[in-house]
Amino acid sequence: GAVVSQHPSWVICKSGTSVKIECRSLDFQATTMFWYRQFPKQSLMLMATSNEGSKATYEQGVEKDKFLINHASLTLSTLTVTSAHPEDSSFYICSARGGAGNQPQHFGDGTRLSIL
């Protein structure tokens, strides 16, 4: 149980392109999903918290117009990196948490984004 699917796993695209990453909870309903960014050999940095049916809460320093988050259903959240530039290249990971009780976050496999 508690499987989180993230797609795509790897994206290479040109500068200026917008890229959409999907995060799905496959066998549970996720009232809250989280988006992280991880640079090589560094830890996970929380970018934003996504609650179903409401606006995402962004961490300080994360541009909400750059990283658009939509959580339209209890099993799907999307992160769109708009007009991506080489400095946006990174490993993006989502996690999902079920609403009932004291449940841990479970992570997707991540998306490696490379902007040329």
Next chain:
Amino acid sequence: EDKVVQSPLSLVVHEGDTVTLNCSYEVTNFRSLLWYKQEKKAPTFLFMLTSSGIEKKSGRLSSILDKKELFSILNITATQTGDSAVYLCAAERYNNNDMRFGAGTRLTVKP
């Protein structure tokens, strides 16, 4: 400012050794302390600790939380090469239920 500090940052041991990984935290609205193992891709969940002094075990891994000293340890006994990974601890907060991660401990187990 919230912070989660792990030590050591890296550790090299031989198969069969026992290791102890440390995690200290200072986080507002603390709810629980979680341990994850990260190999090539995304972290996999190991333990979630909410109460002080209650050890959680899973095979050769065990963990305990001290909420008075704001500290947790992860023990791995009889290490195997498959234990080689980055071990992350994270402090989860109330309100958003978001997590603040430590920098991780990179464990290498040599045959």
